[in-house]
Amino acid sequence: MTPPADADALREALKARIRGIMARDRPEDPAEVDALALQVLRHQARGNPVYGTLLRNRGLDPEALLHWTAFPPVPARAFRIHSPFVGDPEGAEATFVTSGTTAGPVGGEGAGAARGVHRVRDLSLYHASLLPTAGAHLRDPGEGGVLRVLALMPSPGELPGSSLVHMAGVLAGAWDDGGGAFLAGPDWRLDGARVARAFARAREDRVPVLLLATAFALVHLLDQVAGTSALLLPAGSRVMETGGFKGRSREVPRGALYEEVARRLGVPPERIVNEYGMSELLSQFYEPVLAEGGPADPEARRLVSPPWVRTRVLDPVTLEPAPVGSPGLLCHLDLANLDSAALLLTEDLGVEVPAPGPERRGGFRVLGRNPGAPPRGCSLSIEGWMEAAG
């Protein structure tokens, strides 16, 4: 066991190197992330007794493993059992709770509920990851100045446990011109008239808007507010869409939703950016449509990772890399998770998407929990149960 003082010193050194990559938005060389990841995972194996035990139970010696891909990932669902943390959890600066619940379709909070908890030791590292990534994908290339940040979400004060709402608060703090607002109540309910007033003010002020919204909030908004002009946003606006429907609204195919947003809000599909994030990860993934000018068709897009994140698509049976183009479980290495679990196995299936050109990055597409699977019969599986729970 590394003495605590040494562990702290090592952590500070690792954090400085990670922040260095985040600040320049690229590693010095491709091997830099590999080397750093190996050290981060060894640090976590030493500093998180549960992760250390997991390795030991599998006969793995972290000091003898030579590449980060040899480490076992922490499953996302494990956050329900034990919040991975290196250091004293009492010192966490924030605690995020996963949005999903396994309480079931007719359950609720209490004995049946189980949410994952992600304790964040160091918000500065989270923000250092969050801002440049969002800037690269939610701002136009070379765009400076302020925006109007409007969020169809509760405010961070109302919902401090939501990593998505926290992120929206950070973006508003960094970019908002002072006229922005969080436009949903603590229960995510929208007041359509209030949203329409906020949009009207942005039109009067002629400030481009960054609209942050879940897919279900967009559907609620479009359903609530009638008319073709009430929801028009100023020129240069863009929408960040995230989070799916979670059973909170009728489900609308993404292409149809984007077309409707374009028609009613005046934001063309190629300026609607899908963000994919998880409470268990402090870095996010975006579709690079603003930087690359499209495509408009959401089915033709890919999500890309920031340079300090590596995404692997793993065969669910063997956990070995799936052949390129074959679906598999998404497994993310995220160096921003320095103090929790840097290697995370999600329950989402995805497929690798090669770089569309020489100057562009490859990425992945999320297919969901169990897409195109053969018929599952009339048994209600855990996937169906969790989907029903939202």
Place this chain on the structure above:
Amino acid sequence: MSGARASAALLDGLEADGGEVLRGLGFRGRLRLLAEAGSRFLDPDDPLAREALHRLPADSGLPAAECSRVLAGMARDWTSERLAAAIRADFPDPGVLDGFVAGVRGARERVVPPRLLVQVCAGNVPGTGATALLRGLLVGAPTLLKSAEGDRVLPELLGRAIREADPRLGAAFALAEWKGGAGTGIEREALARAERVVVYGGKEAVAGVRVLAGPLTPVVAYGPRVSFGVVLRSATGAEAPVEDCARAASAYAQRGCVSPQLVFVEEGGERSAESWAEALAEVLARLGNEPDPGAAPGMRALREEADFAAAAGRGDRAWGGPEAGWMVVFEPGVRPFEPSPLGRTVRVRPIGSVEELPGILAPARQVLQCAGVEGREPARSGAALLLARAGVTRITPFRDQPWPPAWWRHDGEGPLRVLVRWVSLEGPPEGTLGP
């Protein structure tokens, strides 16, 4: 003929000619002919049974050996004796199917089948569609059956057997396929004209059907459900329930909603819940099932979670995995109710007493199906009462769990009764004007 006109002609024919044929046969005639057709699938030398066994693996995605068990288990309910038992369970006086019979306090009553019954199957276990077809025709309802991926062969072959039993019956049913929810062609027309609809599937399939059927048409929905097992203290030491549970979880690769996904084992008996889980794993390993690729992601997530929980000192243990084609996870402590990822995955959880079950099962009350319960009386009946109140609709030994009988009250309702309309005839039998 255009698609729309062909659909209309098909539905016209079912309503008019099909209805007449079915009425003309009476329930005894229908029973005899349908049983003649259905029981052919129990004869291994029958060409249709052979064709079924040949085509089922590709159709259902199940291994050949499993297909043999499925066909035998399904077709056993398609015999004269068992179809008659199913009728008697729902209509103690089957005469109501053919005419008015004496009912309560002098009134007479009968049932009337729908002019057109549409049954929408949705990617179900093989045999579900064929059984649905038999049920509809048995009560005299001209039936349009929408087959589904994974269950196309048996409706087709049973249909052929029915036509061979009596070619006139060919006018009483049709098999169709459409992409659910598209709301085009025959789907829209059939659901709009149906007098009653049965739909198997999840909430989206059901919601789509309800929209097209309209607000006044009765829709019987069989949605996904979850079944489990309970091993009472008195049964923990017995070997047979372990073996039977493994087989029940393996049937249909656990796709059927009657296969157990969790087993609650009462502590304090001859064998601990953990040892029971280990014994179950040994049997599943011996049964040697093939991996189920569709279940692999969920199985992997559960396996990784169990390993992590073990490292966190929660006492979880896991045997098997997606590569083995089965998995057992022992999960001690207080856990939220959760189904398994299927693929022959059983979650074994210790309980101090069956008295804990109503609380554990409460979040799943509306999706519970059946419970395999093993133990001596009177404890078993006591557990049954608790489970009945908790939402379970069938309590059975593990041995029979995957094979509910033909007279089973599907989701707690008589499967034939839900297809028909009751009509009462009041007033004296001699007429209202007196002699």
